[in-house]
Amino acid sequence: MTLVAGVDSSTQSCKVVIRDAESGALVREGRAPHPEGTEVHPDHWWTALQGAIEQAGGLADVAAVSVGAQQHGMVCLDENGEVVRPALLWNDTRSAGAAADLVAELGGPKAWAEAVGSVPVASFTVTKLRWLAREEPDNARRTRSVCLPHDWLTWRLAGRPDTIATDRGDASGTGYWSPATGEYRTDLLELAMGRVPELPRVLGPAEQAGTAEHGGALLAPGTGDNMAAALGVGMRPGDVVVSIGTSGTAFACSETPSADAAGLVAGFADATGRYLPLVCTLNAARVLDAAARMLGVTPQGLSDLALRAPAGSGGLVLVPYLEGERTPNRPDATGSLHGLRLSNSSPEHLARAAVEGMLCGLADALDALGVEPARVLLIGGGARSEAVRRIAPTVFGRPVLVPTPGEYVADGAAKQAAWLLSGEPEPPHWEAGGTERYEGDPTPGLRERYREAAQD
Numbered sequence: 001m002t003l004v005a006g007v008d009s010s011t012q013s014c015k016v017v018i019r020d021a022e023s024g025a026l027v028r029e030g031r032a033p034h035p036e037g038t039e040v041h042p043d044h045w046w047t048a049l050q051g052a053i054e055q056a057g058g059l060a061d062v063a064a065v066s067v068g069a070q071q072h073g074m075v076c077l078d079e080n081g082e083v084v085r086p087a088l089l090w091n092d093t094r095s096a097g098a099a100a101d102l103v104a105e106l107g108g109p110k111a112w113a114e115a116v117g118s119v120p121v122a123s124f125t126v127t128k129l130r131w132l133a134r135e136e137p138d139n140a141r142r143t144r145s146v147c148l149p150h151d152w153l154t155w156r157l158a159g160r161p162d163t164i165a166t167d168r169g170d171a172s173g174t175g176y177w178s179p180a181t182g183e184y185r186t187d188l189l190e191l192a193m194g195r196v197p198e199l200p201r202v203l204g205p206a207e208q209a210g211t212a213e214h215g216g217a218l219l220a221p222g223t224g225d226n227m228a229a230a231l232g233v234g235m236r237p238g239d240v241v242v243s244i245g246t247s248g249t250a251f252a253c254s255e256t257p258s259a260d261a262a263g264l265v266a267g268f269a270d271a272t273g274r275y276l277p278l279v280c281t282l283n284a285a286r287v288l289d290a291a292a293r294m295l296g297v298t299p300q301g302l303s304d305l306a307l308r309a310p311a312g313s314g315g316l317v318l319v320p321y322l323e324g325e326r327t328p329n330r331p332d333a334t335g336s337l338h339g340l341r342l343s344n345s346s347p348e349h350l351a352r353a354a355v356e357g358m359l360c361g362l363a364d365a366l367d368a369l370g371v372e373p374a375r376v377l378l379i380g381g382g383a384r385s386e387a388v389r390r391i392a393p394t395v396f397g398r399p400v401l402v403p404t405p406g407e408y409v410a411d412g413a414a415k416q417a418a419w420l421l422s423g424e425p426e427p428p429h430w431e432a433g434g435t436e437r438y439e440g441d442p443t444p445g446l447r448e449r450y451r452e453a454a455q456d
């Protein structure tokens with residue numbers, strides 16, 4: 001049996017799956033937590049990766065490895081390849097002002113959408129580099145090369161060779177690489193930083209990034225976590241995937257690049273040579289975590305409470321902007337409760353309002369994609385909640401399919417590793433697990449009440 005390993009180095013944790021390259025069958029797995037916070041030293045990702053690999057029984061018998069990771073994070077390296085400062089993550093909003101400045105300086109949102117497929121907000125690497133240049137000029141000066149979380153981990157697995165590699169999917173989240181042309185826009189880096197640091201080589205979908213320093217496994221290009229999830233869940237044309245992790249994302253696959261001048265849809269590339277238009281919110285599974293904490297219950301307890309409350313939570317609306325928000329672009333917003341009455345002042349109503357509020361943000365994301373999906377697939381840690389699964393159709397106004405809970409980002413990375421080994425033009429087709437279908441009538445007035453509350 002030939003084994004492949006897939007890594008998901010996401011915001012909250014690192015997961016490793018080891019699968020049979022031929023059938024995709026799960027052989028072993030491991031996981032380790034990441035520290036809290038929106039700036040994290042990459043060494044913590046490395047430590048967590050080592051822990052997860054060890055828990056998964058090591059890589060000695062693995063033929064190829066691929067790393068999927070959280071998108072956008074700014075990893076700055078000096079002339080010796082040492083990390084200059086902790087990485088600013090995708091959910092760090094300190095570069096919101098820099099984003100607004102950059103958008104204005106290039107001539108507005110349309111100019112950015114045309115240049116790189118996306119209008120940068122604080123999440124995009126390019127805005128973090130502008131922030132660095134303005135706020136930490138010494139660190140900016142010491143920065144010789146800039147890469148992303150998955151690039152850096154792949155480079156570390158390779159034993160820190162002279163060059164760093166990335167892929168189309170992750171490069172498309174930088175704000176200085178164009179999915180439409182497949183070229184870096186170094187002029188935009190110059191605009192952001194005043195100079196152009198060294199950048200990773202952008203590999204094709206199944207191009208080899210290197211060889212692991214220990215054990216000699218082939219290293220696949222890796223990709224961003226959403227692109228890996230699309231591969232892992234076996235996304236097909238017409239599908240929309242809604243992922244409820246630390247971020248909430250809704251994405252479709254497309255044969256053509258997109259460029260939304262309204263700035264809601266990020267025009268990413270995917271991991272197969274195609275495109276992945278995506279809408280991302282900053283507030284998803286952690287809204288449920290926060291609500292459970294406030295109510296003093298477990299995630300299961302929150303789900304039970306929410307399912308005991310009436311649809312619409314008796315008019316109670318929770319606006320979930322606990323970390324500010326990215327879509328809509330409101331980096332300084334906070335969460336809030338609206339419509340509180342004696343009649344809805346109960347743990348059950350609050351639990352349901354948290355689930356409904358989080359899902360309303362994702363329903364807006366789904367709508368912003370502007371596609372009529374044939375299937376909506378619900379994945380990510382938050383999709384393990386029964387309340388989320390049952391309430392989602394009532395908020396989205398359409399049925400949802402929930403694949404068997406799993407680590408779809410790590411699975412997609414493992415599939416990419418198997419693809420590298422196969423040398424075929426398309427990724428391997430692994431038999432998918434089942435999906436469970438959830439249906440429900442739309443809740444009257446819910447999205448309107450949410451829209452009104454979110455505007456306050």
Ligand SMILES: Nc1ncnc2c1ncn2[C@@H]1O[C@H](COP(=O)(O)OP(=O)(O)O)[C@@H](O)[C@H]1O
Nearest residue numbers: 010011012013245246285299380381382384385
């Ligand atoms: N049964 C559950 N109910 C609600 N939330 C859950 C459940 N299981 C996991 N989660 C949440 O999922 C989140 C982690 O999801 P994951 O997709 O792994 O995130 P990320 O990839 O961003 O690190 C955590 O916030 C966790 O609380």
Ligand SMILES: O=C(CO)[C@@H](O)[C@H](O)COP(=O)(O)O
Nearest residue numbers: 010011070071090245246247
């Ligand atoms: O910023 C984005 C997408 O543009 C996020 O989706 C990050 O890629 C983090 O993902 P999770 O850790 O929430 O999976």
